[in-house]
Amino acid sequence: MKVVCPAGIRYNICMFLLDLFVKPAYAQCPVCVVTVGSGLFLAKKLGIDDLLVSIWLSGLNTAIAFWMVSKIKKQVLNNGYLWTMVFFILTLAYVILTKQVGHAGNTFLGIDKIIFGLTTGLIVSVLAILTDKLLRSKNSGKVFFPYQKVVIPIILLVISTLVFSLLLKYT
Numbered sequence: 173m174k175v176v177c178p179a180g181i182r183y184n185i186c187m188f189l190l191d192l193f194v195k196p197a198y199a200q201c202p203v204c205v206v207t208v209g210s211g212l213f214l215a216k217k218l219g220i221d222d223l224l225v226s227i228w229l230s231g232l233n234t235a236i237a238f239w240m241v242s243k244i245k246k247q248v249l250n251n252g253y254l255w256t257m258v259f260f261i262l263t264l265a266y267v268i269l270t271k272q273v274g275h276a277g278n279t280f281l282g283i284d285k286i287i288f289g290l291t292t293g294l295i296v297s298v299l300a301i302l303t304d305k306l307l308r309s310k311n312s313g314k315v316f317f318p319y320q321k322v323v324i325p326i327i328l329l330v331i332s333t334l335v336f337s338l339l340l341k342y343t
Contacts, residue, residue, distance in 0.1 A: 221340055223280055224333050226289025227296065231329045233259040234297035253298070260294050280340070289336075296332045300325035 215225050237255035244250045264287065267273050273284045280288050304324050307316055317323070 221285065221337075222278060223285040223289040223292075223336055223340065226286045227293040227333055227336065228329060229263065230260065230290045230293025231297045231325060233263055234294065234301070235325070238301070252301070256294065256298070260290065263290060280336075280343075292332060292336070293329070296328050297325055300328045303328070 215228075216222075234252075234256045237259050238252040241250055241252045241255055249255075267286050267290075273286050275284075278285050304321050307320065307324075308314065315321070
């Protein structure tokens with residue numbers, strides 16, 4: 173005689189096992205990372221200046237570093253500024269090793285546009301983080317407006333992009 177297990181019980185057993193062994197996925201940040209990364213690739217292909225693309229690339233690196241730190245449990249490695257510098261150095265190493273820097277005429281104020289943009293993006297992103305922290309400290313640890321932690325970096329990156337876009341246009 174064959175014993176048949178009702179479909180509902182099989183489903184419940186499967187769901188129980190999945191709950192035991194599968195960790196939840198936090199898809200928001202990876203989706204944003206892929207979207208911004210794809211946007212940067214597309215911007216480069218569309219001929220947007222290296223300096224402007226590099227500013228956003230550095231902003232993306234900083235965002236990834238601070239998001240990653242929120243997932244790290246070990247106190248020694250739980251430092252967003254440390255990881256931001258690690259990503260900055262790795263990105264610099266990558267663009268140097270792949271010979272994306274050092275091309276004649278691809279400079280701004282005598283500095284390679286990619287290196288200048290990465291450095292500018294790093295400074296702007298860190299300033300955005302510090303601005304958010306300063307505003308929170310002035311408001312008893314609370315944000316002044318929804319999504320403040322997201323809006324401030326985007327506004328500062330947009331402003332720096334517009335400033336450098338105008339400087340590139342008129343120099």
